[in-house]
Amino acid sequence: MSTNPPPASPPSAPRLKKPSWHDPRLLVGILIVCASVAGVVALVKTADQTVDVYAVKNDLPVGSNISHDDLDVIGVRLGAAEASYITVAEGLPDRAMAISMLRGDELLTESAVGTADQLDRQPVGLLVRQPLSAEATVGSFVDVWVSTQGESRHFEKPQLLLEGVEMASREDSESALGGTNATTVQVLVKEDKMGALLDAISNEAKIAVIPNPGGAK
Known part of the structure; x- marks a missing residue:
């Protein structure tokens, strides 16, 4: 009577090690997530940023003096075009005069405002x-x-x-x-x-x- 050897036990699965804070892969993943969140926040802030500028109330022909009574203040998103417009923070220039036709409701541009000696x-x-x-x-x-x-x-x-x-x-x-x-x-x-x-x-x-x-x- 022969005896069969007992069946071999299956190899035990390797035990997963709990990630450590010193694991570089974990640190890299955290940095990527933080950078993505910061980028989204900056993008939202930029898209929602407005600047106060002047808008002309009524038509002003060339040669008209411009005062604050002729203007409204509105907040708009200008982005890179901000330098082309006169902002409220910058203020209306002294002795401001329309050197080109200004239409009602249009924004006040730098190129449309000057002084009397600029009129040709x-x-x-x-x-x-x-x-x-x-x-x-x-x-x-x-x-x-x-x-x-x-x-x-x-x-x-x-x-x-x-x-x-x-x-x-x-x-x-x-x-x-x-x-x-x-x-x-x-x-x-x-x-x-x-x-x-x-x-x-x-x-x-x-x-x-x-x-x-x-x-x-």
Whole structure:
């Protein structure tokens, strides 16, 4: 009678060691988690960061003095574009003047604000008796045509005197019948064109103002 040897016992599984604070893998994992959390927090703060800037209440033509009464304060997210705008922390410059047309509700930019000595154009009033297009509005660009008087008070062929000048104001006058009788506009004129325009006005030339969406060439 043979005897069978007892079955061999299975090898015992290796016992897992409890991770230690000195384990470099654990430390690296903690650092990665902390860095991720810090990055998310910084991103949220940046996305939610606003800065107080000025917004124009109503349209301000070129040459208008700008005061705090003309402005509202609003908080906006500008990011890298902040340097292009005048912030409340920076404050409104002394003797601030609009050197380009400012539209109501738009933010006040550095490039649109200056002083009187920075203006290279002067407003000149024109009386336009011909119908003026509704597209010729304050801040838009227009061409000015003049027809001077020749012999026997005969008006010559119209000539383009000013091309792509900016309108600073417009005032329509109504006749007794309710129709538009004449329009008084102000256009911004550079010094080199001022003499010719004033000469046309003093000699009672006929003046026509035509919208020019493209502005000066």
